[in-house]
Amino acid sequence: MNNEANVNNINLCVAEVIDSAPLDTYKYSQNYYNLFSITARIDGYVNKPVITAKPANANMKKIPLIGEMILLFQLKSSVPSNETYGQNQWYYLTTIDIVSSVNHNVLTGYTSNEEQQQQVGKSFTEKSISPIQPYEGDVILEGRFGNSIRFSSIVQGGSLYTISQQSKISGEPGDPIIMLSNGRNNKPAKEFIHEDIQLDASSLYLTSKQSIPGLKLSYPLTKGGPAASFNKSQLIGVADRIVLSAKTDVAVIDAKLGIEINSSDIRFGQSTTKEPMLQSTAVLELLQIIIRTIQCGFKDSSGIICTPINKELNNTGNITKLFKESINKRMLMDVWKA
Numbered sequence: 001m002n003n004e005a006n007v008n009n010i011n012l013c014v015a016e017v018i019d020s021a022p023l024d025t026y027k028y029s030q031n032y033y034n035l036f037s038i039t040a041r042i043d044g045y046v047n048k049p050v051i052t053a054k055p056a057n058a059n060m061k062k063i064p065l066i067g068e069m070i071l072l073f074q075l076k077s078s079v080p081s082n083e084t085y086g087q088n089q090w091y092y093l094t095t096i097d098i099v100s101s102v103n104h105n106v107l108t109g110y111t112s113n114e115e116q117q118q119q120v121g122k123s124f125t126e127k128s129i130s131p132i133q134p135y136e137g138d139v140i141l142e143g144r145f146g147n148s149i150r151f152s153s154i155v156q157g158g159s160l161y162t163i164s165q166q167s168k169i170s171g172e173p174g175d176p177i178i179m180l181s182n183g184r185n186n187k188p189a190k191e192f193i194h195e196d197i198q199l200d201a202s203s204l205y206l207t208s209k210q211s212i213p214g215l216k217l218s219y220p221l222t223k224g225g226p227a228a229s230f231n232k233s234q235l236i237g238v239a240d241r242i243v244l245s246a247k248t249d250v251a252v253i254d255a256k257l258g259i260e261i262n263s264s265d266i267r268f269g270q271s272t273t274k275e276p277m278l279q280s281t282a283v284l285e286l287l288q289i290i291i292r293t294i295q296c297g298f299k300d301s302s303g304i305i306c307t308p309i310n311k312e313l314n315n316t317g318n319i320t321k322l323f324k325e326s327i328n329k330r331m332l333m334d335v336w337k338a
Contacts, residue, residue: 010073014096015040017064023052025063038092040070053090062094064096067106069096077096100190103129103144130184133163133192147182154210162192167220171210173229180204202239206250212236223258281335284323291319 017040023029025038036055042048053072055061064070098105103319106120110286120126139151154171158164169177183201187193197203197214205212211231215238221227244251253259267274297307 001282010075012071012073013042015042015053015070015072015092017066017068017070018050033285036061038064040072040090040092051090053092056091056093064092064095065106065124066102067120069098070094071096100131101129102131102146103127128186128188130186130191130193133161133165133194135161135165146184146186148195150179150181150182152177152179162225163194166196168194168196168214169207169210169212171208174293175209177208178206178208197236197238200238203237205234205236207232207234209233209234217262219262219264221260221262223260277333279333280327284326288323 017038019039023037024033025036029035034052034054037052039052040048051072053070055063069094070248072090073093074088074090076088080245095105098107103126104120104124111129114245127145129144132140132142132148132150134140135152135155136153136157141149152178154169155165156173158166171177179195180294181195181200181203181222184193184196185199195203197212198216209231210235211229213228215228215236224230297305298305299305
């Protein structure tokens with residue numbers, strides 16, 4: 001079998017990645033011209049030469065595992081101070097999808113050295129990872145461990161796909177959406193799965209005109225309508241804990257309609273000790289009782305009736321106005337329940 005092709009005078013070869021310990025692939029080296037290099041054997045046969053290959057793309061790296069098959073080519077080195085200057089330098093493009101696995105594409109048990117049992121890398125943890133359900137036009141980046149970024153849109157023709165897109169997101173065809181997902185419930189036998197904003201460990205969605213039917217909040221919103229049916233642009237982040245930290249300046253939440261902090265326990269300030277806030281309706285009711293009591297006057301021990309000397313307390317209209325002005329209807333909290 002000839003695993004070499006000539007395309008525009010560049011020889012493309014298939015090779016098996018072998019032990020790259022002498023290269024310190026995952027360590028910094030002063031020989032920085034060979035950073036992230038791996039060793040491979042052309043065609044994967046013992047009698048074929050062992051070569052050193054660098055990643056062809058320095059900005060997007062997927063370092064192949066020992067035992068994976070890769071596609072590579074060679075060019076003459078043009079780096080004057082490099083020891084390979086003027087010689088043919090090998091570059092690897094990508095791993096080859098031998099077993100259609102997101103996690104790894106090593107043929108377990110197969111190795112170019114028949115006396116050794118093939119291992120999946122050295123520190124690599126093998127896991128059963130389900131691939132993402134693709135839709136026509138999608139661009140999907142999938143990590144080896146169940147993390148992905150999907151550049152997608154709403155598509156038609158639900159019967160074309162194993163998992164209907166409409167069960168996860170809804171909207172008009174062609175409108176863009178980006179879904180970043182980390183940590184999913186995988187299925188056996190490489191069955192397709194779809195991002196699930198509630199079940200995935202953490203998610204970040206950037207929508208344009210889509211609604212996310214599966215989005216659930218701990219408590220219903222009282223402003224802006226239900227979260228699951230909103231169909232304009234959104235930035236949705238879901239995780240067990242969310243931390244936003246401004247290192248040297250302010251953190252800003254700017255909203256045209258309003259800001260809703262939807263939790264049963266809300267705390268402000270920087271101290272470790274907290275005290276409760278006053279409930280405005282309860283405080284106003286208590287003040288009204290006190291003022292009415294003062295307005296009525298009282299009897300002293302001799303039976304003489306005393307009346308308030310502060311005329312302001314007898315100005316019922318002014319007091320009523322002050323009570324109304326003390327209520328800020330732009331900032332609301334849970335209603336006091338007697």
